[in-house]
Amino acid sequence: MDLRVSLQALMGRSLTRAAVAASVAAGLALTGACGGGGAGGDDSLTVGLLLPGGGASRFGQFDRPLIERKLKELCPHCPAAFAATPDPAVQRQQLESMITRGVDVLIIAAVDPELLRPSVEAAHRAGIPVVAYDRLAQGPIAGYVTFDGAKVGRLQGEGLLKAMGAKARGGQIVMMNGATTDPNADWFKRGALSVLKGKVKIGKSYDTVGWRPENAFVNMKGAVAALGAGNIDGVLAANDSLAGAAVSALNATEVRPLPPITGQDADLAAVRRIVRGDQYMTVYKPYKPAADAAVEMAIALGRGKSVESIATGTVDNATTKDIPAVLLPSVSVTVGNIKDTLVKDGMYTIAQICPPQLRSACDKAGLT
The missing domain is CATH 3.40.50.2300 (Response regulator)
Structure with missing residues (x-):
């Protein structure tokens, strides 16, 4: 896949559906305050977080807790709906479940970006912005955070x-x-x-x-x-x-x-x-700058604001040009x-x- 990266600077600022399988429903966890919905409300923003691994994986050990900690810091009353799986088909079901649940914004590290594309398009139609995290998702994503x-x-x-x-x-x-x-x-x-x-x-x-x-x-x-x-x-x-x-x-x-x-x-x-x-x-x-940037993007997008001040460059995927992006060094x-x-x-x-x-x-x- 051809990834075209346009860097303006390298450093950046450091529901349940009956048709969804029981394993998918079991994989969804809610952390933070109860409630949700109400897109744009400062105190009622629900952030969906989909990762390709949990537990002892890098995503479970570092990314998830860092993202949840930053979310609590910036938006104390914003609950996070979390799901993790290495299975691309299950992740697609998890995403569809979150759309049905009515989350306000999504942070997704896609297992299989192409397979997930129709669900990303469905999120877009539902008015749910998607921040691609670590891996460039396909479809109309609103922001991207990764390492170069x-x-x-x-x-x-x-x-x-x-x-x-x-x-x-x-x-x-x-x-x-x-x-x-x-x-x-x-x-x-x-x-x-x-x-x-x-x-x-x-x-x-x-x-x-x-x-x-x-x-x-x-x-x-x-x-x-x-x-x-x-x-x-x-x-x-x-x-x-x-x-x-x-x-x-x-x-x-x-x-x-x-x-x-x-x-x-x-x-x-x-x-x-x-x-x-x-x-x-x-x-x-360093995962903290990435987690911080993803949460900052998600909250801004969930509140209907621009992420231009957060992004350090842009990327293109197969369907969308000039996606605001934060590309971090290693x-x-x-x-x-x-x-x-x-x-x-x-x-x-x-x-x-x-x-x-x-x-x-x-x-x-x-x-x-």
Whole structure:
């Protein structure tokens, strides 16, 4: 999918339907004050939040609580209707359920932007503005908040080349890309390739269905079988879940030493792998500025106001031009700067990163 980005500046300001399956209804949770409806009312704005994961996922651990906290700060009496699922069909039902419920505005991180498009169009017809979060939704969205995907990919590519050392000239790598249904995955891939092309040989490149680690595990084992255990000099893994699957597959096939592996999202398990030496780097995306911008956009749109003062640029999707957007920068994290990035920002404490079995490695990394 071609994502055309027009940046004016890089930094931005940091119901239930009978036909809806029971699993969808169970996935909808209401937090905050009771009541809702009444579009435009400062004290009665209901914000629908749809995420592709909850619980232990990045979206459950960081995005949801940050969004809900900012919403409570800016609009104390605005309830939030929340739903999370990795299943695109279920997410579409969840969105339709929120439309029926009569939410005033939606923040959506789409599992499958194309599949969700008819429901986004239905929200538009119902007068419900949609803020696309993290992933560019299709259809008439009113705002978009994400991190610069090309920059993420470049950071991964640059990190991998640095870790490969002399093998960065002519060495062979495996690319573990994200799902083709996620437009960000192609954005990341193109950013990485802009750095890697002409320098390394791409022995295998996989688009991981659903971003699922089990699929990445199978693909990585297949790459080892096809290329040979000693012929993989690096792994460009698009996020930390895929990186973890790659490490597991390489361990299962007894590849030693492990080649350098990239990641994204700064998952706690990935940070520990970096300390241990099993993963070279991850891309840290400070979630608070993104959550803050999404809530600011949602509240403005729900009250019928412009978001031009919040947006830092514009993007186009397949149906809509010049969508107001906030595109945020990311940070490369390796073992040497964990303390100055993740710990300093309060994402994790040293105690969280360093269980007893990693104490020696943490001491060596200066995590004391």
